Amino acid sequence: MQASFKTHIVCLILNRQTEEALELLAKHYNVEVPKLAIGLPKGHKNNIYGTYSPKTQTISLLNSEVLGNPFVILHEFYHHLRTKNVDRQHRGTEKNANKFAAEFIKEYQATAKNCDAA
DSSP states (O other): OOOOHHHHHHHHHHTTOHHHHHHHHHHHHTOOOOEEEESOOTTOOTTOSEEEETTTTEEEESSGGGGGOHHHHHHHHHHHHHHHHTTTOOOOOHHHHHHHHHHHHHHHHHHOSSTTTO
16 A cells, blocks of 8 residues: 555654655655754754754754654754745744644554554
């Protein structure tokens, strides 16, 4: 059975194939693939798991463990997507980024018993 796009993306991230997931997301939404970095930029507190910099088009993660967190990866990808499609400005769209990530996870939960079956 063919997994849905959203389920497949979540499975890739859960399996720590985050770069592949970002490549597929970028292709699907017709944007450049964002860079991925471990370690938060200067000035960011360690109480967040990830951030997106539109200037460098980079998703920065607190540590390598976050590479397997679909919510954080998808949330930050939404910021990349938004800056590419809306005048390249990073606006405070936390609610929409959360919704974007939650939609992928909800579909995964509804369709996949585990990633091997997806």
